[in-house]
Amino acid sequence: MEDAEDDAVLTLRELSRGGFEVHHRCVHDADSLRAALAEEAWDLVISDYHLPGFSGEQALELVRASGRDIPFIIVSGAIDQESAVAMMRAGAHDYIMKDNLARLLPATERELREAAVRRAQRAAEADLRLAAKVFEGSIEGIVITDARAHILRVNQAFTAITGYRESEVIGRRMNMLQSGRHDEAFYRTLWQTLNERGAWQGEIWNRRKNGEVFPEWLTISAVSDAAGEVTHYIGGFTDLSQQKQAEEHIQHLMYYDALTDLPNRTLFGVRFRQCMQRTRAAGDHTAYVHLDLDRFIKINDTLGHSVGDQLLQQVARRLAANVRPLDIVARLGGDEFGLALPALISPQAAEPLLERIVGAFAKPFRIANRELFLVPSMGVSFYPDDADGFEEIARYAETALQHAKQQGATSRHYQCSMDHGADGSLDMENALRRALERDEFCLFYQPQVDVASGRVNGMEALLRWERGDDGMVMPGHFIPLLEDTGLIIPVGEWVLRRACADQQRWSARLGRSVPVAVNLSPRQFRNRELVQMIDGVLAETHMDPRHLELEITESSVMDDPEFAMQTLSACHERGIHIAIDDFGTGYSSLSYLKRFPLDVLKIDRSFVAEVPADGDDVAIIDTIIIMAHRLNLRVVAEGVETEEQLDFLHRQRCDSVQGFYLGRPMPLEKLFEWLQAPSHGTP
Numbered sequence: 001m002e003d004a005e006d007d008a009v010l011t012l013r014e015l016s017r018g019g020f021e022v023h024h025r026c027v028h029d030a031d032s033l034r035a036a037l038a039e040e041a042w043d044l045v046i047s048d049y050h051l052p053g054f055s056g057e058q059a060l061e062l063v064r065a066s067g068r069d070i071p072f073i074i075v076s077g078a079i080d081q082e083s084a085v086a087m088m089r090a091g092a093h094d095y096i097m098k099d100n101l102a103r104l105l106p107a108t109e110r111e112l113r114e115a116a117v118r119r120a121q122r123a124a125e126a127d128l129r130l131a132a133k134v135f136e137g138s139i140e141g142i143v144i145t146d147a148r149a150h151i152l153r154v155n156q157a158f159t160a161i162t163g164y165r166e167s168e169v170i171g172r173r174m175n176m177l178q179s180g181r182h183d184e185a186f187y188r189t190l191w192q193t194l195n196e197r198g199a200w201q202g203e204i205w206n207r208r209k210n211g212e213v214f215p216e217w218l219t220i221s222a223v224s225d226a227a228g229e230v231t232h233y234i235g236g237f238t239d240l241s242q243q244k245q246a247e248e249h250i251q252h253l254m255y256y257d258a259l260t261d262l263p264n265r266t267l268f269g270v271r272f273r274q275c276m277q278r279t280r281a282a283g284d285h286t287a288y289v290h291l292d293l294d295r296f297i298k299i300n301d302t303l304g305h306s307v308g309d310q311l312l313q314q315v316a317r318r319l320a321a322n323v324r325p326l327d328i329v330a331r332l333g334g335d336e337f338g339l340a341l342p343a344l345i346s347p348q349a350a351e352p353l354l355e356r357i358v359g360a361f362a363k364p365f366r367i368a369n370r371e372l373f374l375v376p377s378m379g380v381s382f383y384p385d386d387a388d389g390f391e392e393i394a395r396y397a398e399t400a401l402q403h404a405k406q407q408g409a410t411s412r413h414y415q416c417s418m419d420h421g422a423d424g425s426l427d428m429e430n431a432l433r434r435a436l437e438r439d440e441f442c443l444f445y446q447p448q449v450d451v452a453s454g455r456v457n458g459m460e461a462l463l464r465w466e467r468g469d470d471g472m473v474m475p476g477h478f479i480p481l482l483e484d485t486g487l488i489i490p491v492g493e494w495v496l497r498r499a500c501a502d503q504q505r506w507s508a509r510l511g512r513s514v515p516v517a518v519n520l521s522p523r524q525f526r527n528r529e530l531v532q533m534i535d536g537v538l539a540e541t542h543m544d545p546r547h548l549e550l551e552i553t554e555s556s557v558m559d560d561p562e563f564a565m566q567t568l569s570a571c572h573e574r575g576i577h578i579a580i581d582d583f584g585t586g587y588s589s590l591s592y593l594k595r596f597p598l599d600v601l602k603i604d605r606s607f608v609a610e611v612p613a614d615g616d617d618v619a620i621i622d623t624i625i626i627m628a629h630r631l632n633l634r635v636v637a638e639g640v641e642t643e644e645q646l647d648f649l650h651r652q653r654c655d656s657v658q659g660f661y662l663g664r665p666m667p668l669e670k671l672f673e674w675l676q677a678p679s680h681g682t683p
Ligand code: C2E
Pocket: 446, 461, 462, 463, 474, 475, 476, 479, 492, 495, 519, 520, 521, 524, 551, 581, 582, 605, 638, 639, 640, 641, 658, 659, 660, 661, 665
């Protein structure tokens, strides 16, 4: 964009000097610029700032409106600093004074290079979008074609349904599957709908490799590139003739143990949670029994797997025969079984039921003319007596089982002290009770850093206990006990109040607000007074809720989704941000979590530890980030300890990072010092 011919010539000469083969068009008003943009895919726009009847701003707007990513460099004799900055904000890539034209060449080279990188990233994203679609629908037969319906890829279900292997169909046209049952008009309408709406679905008759004609439910969608051109079609279909059968079969495989035909661990979790709901409504108790077979491994090793398998089948039958109809028996894996005994008036009411289960093992098992005796060990925990979340209940029963085995007992009920070593726990409990009054808790803060800019954009508050002579105790050692004793409620309130006050102190020092993240344990999150408590602390500390982030775990959300929704919505309304902590260690899925108003996903450090060396972890992180971004969640990676990890996360477009490489958790005074470093705090 240049009206003075001399200047245009100088600019072009400068570019040719750098070895560019310049194919150019010189324009100086809106119409000619629009026409030029429409006609060709330009690599670069160089624009004057002052033009008669037209301006640099307008030129920039037209370029951006064209929807293409073209670097835009201003070359001006007279642009003032303010306008130049405004132009850069509006999306210009650089500005160069005419009397300093030597800068043009390096700026051009840099911008062309960066534009190429952006193009490559967009292409890679397009690939991933495609791949993600394939995997998401993988129970269906899936076929991907190019824009002219030539088959590029099919999945295993495609092969299972049609009988064609991938190698037999690649490169061929989709119509190879046609059954001849539809007329030309049918296919014409199909393509017309597909091209107009980008998708078609309906019932269609196709032919398998063996000649059999079958009905399928087919969905075809068009995949377009950024410019709106169709690049691929994706077809997903289910075989309607077998649909019912297949569905039932898959359900069974997913939820039942193949050997014993008992519910598996997954289904047991679902069923136990249902029991918990009923127990809540009825005000009674449900026992969780974790049972394993004492000599089983030895029998399996000496007599062989076939005997072992038969034994497990018999055990399963005996267990099922010795419980009440409403009880649930499941195989958790190996020689471990899980039982849910609901509708108990009291925990003691479980006694006769447990005795009957043990009694089921009194007689020997008969396999291949042998008599085998087995003794079970059981760990028992109760809902709601021992904990109010499923995961804790399950963990407690397992802990109790370990104790039963250590002590050679048949069954043990869970006791709080089991988790914390048999002795000393009472001392610790008393000491914790006094710690709050004695002001022994303190908060450390660990910075979170924006990957792109390197600036601090958050601090996570981490609790420490300064226990007299014993020195500093880490949260892993005392938070479980705080949870079990309920002390986490007052301590958590203290943490929130201190964190809010500190947030305002560092923000005042920095001259900008850097939010604080506070961890909430499952027990805190389930507390019915949580929102009220938060409101109180926010009011008292005059804290802006938008600068507070609460970190919760997946299980907090999973255990009572309805209540979680209420609490999260209340936080969301106030502007408080919610992060899912340690993501990937639970068993919830992103698609499940997307129903909840969440803002941030923190990838657990176990995934970060081995990247970029571990291919699986690389793939997991890659997928988490893409999916999270699609759900509008910001992604924070935890536990970043090396430069390689940081580089990797940068490449994966992770938003923020936290870890020893960036900064360790530190007390407030240290944090102030740390923030002094030029790269950390100040803009
Ligand atoms: P978290 O929320 O996942 O916190 C991150 C933990 O990772 C912290 O451990 C931190 O010191 C550690 N960490 C950070 N960067 C690195 C790294 O680069 N490498 C390694 N190896 N570790 C790193 P910390 O302080 O021991 O806290 C442990 C857990 O205790 C926290 O995990 C959180 O779940 C819980 N917690 C801490 N403070 C509180 C609190 O005030 N309330 C509640 N309810 N839980 C808390």
